[in-house]
Amino acid sequence: MIQVHHLNNSRSQRVLWMLEELGLGYDLVKHQRDAQTNLAPPELQKVHPLGKSPVIVDDGQTVIESGAILEYLVRRHGKGRFAPAESSPDWPRYVQLMHYAEGSAMLPLMLSIYSGRLGDAAAPLRPRIQSEIENHMGYLDRELEGRTWFVGDDLSAADVNLSFPVQVTRLLHGLDHFPNLARFLESVADRPAYQRALERGGPYGLG
Ligand SMILES: N[C@@H](CCC(=O)N[C@@H](CS)C(=O)NCC(=O)O)C(=O)O
Numbered sequence: 001m002i003q004v005h006h007l008n009n010s011r012s013q014r015v016l017w018m019l020e021e022l023g024l025g026y027d028l029v030k031h032q033r034d035a036q037t038n039l040a041p042p043e044l045q046k047v048h049p050l051g052k053s054p055v056i057v058d059d060g061q062t063v064i065e066s067g068a069i070l071e072y073l074v075r076r077h078g079k080g081r082f083a084p085a086e087s088s089p090d091w092p093r094y095v096q097l098m099h100y101a102e103g104s105a106m107l108p109l110m111l112s113i114y115s116g117r118l119g120d121a122a123a124p125l126r127p128r129i130q131s132e133i134e135n136h137m138g139y140l141d142r143e144l145e146g147r148t149w150f151v152g153d154d155l156s157a158a159d160v161n162l163s164f165p166v167q168v169t170r171l172l173h174g175l176d177h178f179p180n181l182a183r184f185l186e187s188v189a190d191r192p193a194y195q196r197a198l199e200r201g202g203p204y205g206l207g
Contacts, residue, residue, distance in 0.1 A: 002026045004016065006029065014164055090151050136165075
């Protein structure tokens with residue numbers, strides 16, 4: 001059975017969602033953030049040297065990195081669901097949005113979180129961080145114009161990966177300027193598999 005190393009209130013929530021969409025059984029190993037530092041506990045380093053979550057172990061194979069895990073799950077266990085075939089005209093859009101979620105969209109959000117701890121010392125950085133958040137979220141909002149999901153007509157693993165940066169944006173800055181992203185998160189929250197994943201994963205401040 002697939003083992004999932006889940007850190008509370010974190011990116012790994014979306015891996016549970018993907019597994020629920022796929023209807024796969026999984027063994028959930030829960031890890032708790034340090035109450036003071038918010039960091040992952042040291043035992044996660046025994047699973048993978050980076051000590052971060054998510055991590056899955058399947059058939060003796062350890063896989064890290066949210067996008068790679070989602071891709072692994074849909075390619076190996078999806079039976080053609082949740083990802084377009086490489087021959088599909090949707091595949092280039094799928095692969096670029098899948099990588100974009102962690103490769104680009106998360107960076108200004110992480111900078112916003114970390115620089116927030118610097119107080120006034122971060123003031124020179126703030127306009128650039130804010131304009132980059134608007135740049136990236138504006139792009140994603142426009143990509144969703146007139147559609148429910150980011151690729152094709154149905155939910156794909158790219159939506160699952162993109163849900164996290166959109167949720168972080170909602171938490172930190174609100175989605176008033178991004179109505180399509182607000183609607184996207186409503187469609188996400190409506191999915192029974194998403195709700196089951198929340199029940200299994202435990203409290204999730206971004207959901
Ligand atoms: N890009 C990686 C990021 C992994 C990551 O930073 N995970 C966070 C959870 S949101 C973590 O483990 N943080 C705890 C720590 O760094 O101690 C992914 O998407 O898997």
